Amino acid sequence: MTLAHDDAEAERAIARLIDRARGGDTAAFRELYDAHVWRVHALSLRLMTDGAEAEELTQDVFVAAWRQLHGFRGAARFSTWLHAITIRLSRQRLRGMLRRRAREEKYMLSYQAAVSAAMPEADMQIERALAQLPRRMRTALVLHAIEGYTQAETAEMMGIAVGTVKAHVHRARTLLQERMDRNG
């Protein structure tokens, strides 16, 4: 069986679960949650750079997804749709937070501990440098360079122009490289 065939079959299975969940079947929604929660949480963690806030955000995403399930048209993958919700809700949550003290060692140690627990064998040098990037640059770089979305998809999810995404990604990569060189 080919990888493409497996992907198509997986998407069909997800579509069937979505149909059932739209009808109010919470067991089907639980299966969707189980299949996607780790992907959503990875993005939440990198956006919030805080373990507890990331967990709250991940919960918010699935509650919002349940409420808005009728609005999912299937034009994009379900995981992409969930990531778009994650981006939108993270903005609201970040507005309510104090400005992050990314350079404070205590805060960074706490975040690194959360990343180590949630993502065993993570590249901590990369994760630490990512967390120190300005929020929009970090979001653009994570979506494009880690999650693998195209620049157009990233722009749509962030609600900004493609040119701005290009600029953010370019600047983010430069800053990331500088920080990694400096930190050794």
Next chain:
Amino acid sequence: MDELSNRLRAARREAVPGRNLWPEVAGRIDRADGMRWQRAAAAVLLFAAGALTGTVLERTGGGGETAPADAALVSSLHTAAAVQKAGSDYLAALARLRDVTAADEALRMQGYEAALNVLAVTAQEVTAVLEMNEYEALVGPAHTARAAASRRVMLLTGGGDE
């Protein structure tokens, strides 16, 4: 591809939360579903109130021959508009309440309780007027809305059965 791109591409795309998040998600979903009937009940009440106001206007309007400047008609229109606005405000407030974050759970539950009380009292008023005017088609749904709201208030406030 350069080394940085390779390392970014190789970064993990899955993370395991530090605790089981599903129970809270499921609880919030249940509560969200509980709000659905409430909005339906509010819609029934708005419909009933609108129909009632329309009938009042018809009666006071003398078969539609009354001049627009008629003071009674203008007053009735204002009343009808006020009913509609109150209903819209109620639904908007419920929507805002739904978006209150989990951190404000106590505040949200207080809001639900107040909203349900308003709904129950409004349903009671509308039902009474509808029964007086024998609008049988509307009495059933209004009764249902009132009973459901009262049950929910009991549950929220920890009271016994109706």
